[in-house]
Amino acid sequence: MTLRLLAVHAHPDDESSKGSATYAHYRSLGVEVLVVSCTGGEQGSILNEQLEARHHAERDIAGLRVHEMRAAQEAMGVDHVWLGYADSGLPAEGEPVAVNSFATIPIETSAEPLVAVIRRFRPQVLITYDENGGYPHPDHIRTHEISMEAFRAAADPARYPATGEPWSIEKVYYDRMFSTGRIEAMISHLRESDPESPLIERLGEMLERFSDRPDLATTKVPVSDFFPVRDAALRAHASQVPLDSAFFFWPNDLQVRAWPTEDFQLVESTVESTLPETDLFAGVVDPDTGLVGTERS
Structure with a gap:
């Protein structure tokens, strides 16, 4: 590779x-x-x-x-x-x-x-x-x-x-x-699994601080x-x-x-890939193998 x-x-x-x-x-x-x-x-x-x-x-x-x-x-x-x-x-x-x-x-x-x-x-x-x-x-x-x-x-x-x-x-x-999405996901999971967690408040403060990061x-x-x-x-x-x-x-x-x-x-x-991606090399051809990307089964 x-x-x-x-x-x-x-x-x-x-x-x-x-x-x-x-x-x-x-x-x-x-x-x-x-x-x-x-x-x-x-x-x-x-x-x-x-x-x-x-x-x-x-x-x-x-x-x-x-x-x-x-x-x-x-x-x-x-x-x-x-x-x-x-x-x-x-x-x-x-x-x-x-x-x-x-x-x-x-x-x-x-x-x-x-x-x-x-x-x-x-x-x-x-x-x-x-x-x-x-x-x-x-x-x-x-x-x-x-x-x-x-x-x-x-x-x-x-x-x-x-x-x-x-x-x-x-x-x-x-x-x-x-991103705000990442922090919101953490808060949501905590509210379901541990609603008394002090992390909820701290994450809320972080969410406010990063509110301008979509x-x-x-x-x-x-x-x-x-x-x-x-x-x-x-x-x-x-x-x-x-x-x-x-x-x-x-x-x-x-x-x-x-x-x-x-x-x-x-x-x-300069290559074609479908968004959203899960691989940074999506669409990239490996010059050694001729295979595309790294997600290979």
Whole structure:
């Protein structure tokens, strides 16, 4: 099998909260998966008061996050590359981002190394963020911008000729992990199975916070068998994800019953597939076998 999936993320830890169960699922099927981290997360704060490696974090947060990313990579079983740009941080309103950070580099400059990655790895599927970055962090927005620029440029032999032979990606998806539908499903299942659960109130608060996120997913990949892998990858980023993180407050058995998928929105495609999908490779022909997609019986 020579099916390949490329996922482009802003910081180390984003890959674990946005699709890690999907990456592990496809690895189990023999798909090659490559995660790109555009920045090193150098501006990250210590978000875990119980962090065992606190002294390391205080001395060298960037170095610690390299170790954390390696552990997350091993948990998912994927390949990983750093694009090499500096974290822009999340400045206060009206404040500029740091000079020479990722968000300040011209798109045509920062897209070039990603074009090189695409032409070398030759994926059929690309996952990235929408135009708002999933949330309005300057590095997430820039990740969207360079992903789409590189997606188009990689197929054009006149663009960045020094980066290798042209390659056309067949399908592009936006991450759609969080939606009101997902939260509503959790609440509904809890009201039926455990109406006194304190999680109902907490999920209600989350529903209010995400009320502006409709379910735009076209593709819901059933990956509940890999939720434990997702959790292990998240916990690998210990400086950024404390044990009591909101990522962990809804138990996996509830998620398996209520929403056993990770969700994506198909935004570009050169192949035919029927929506809604359950396979990111729906319509994609495996060049080795001639078979279509990964859902084969």
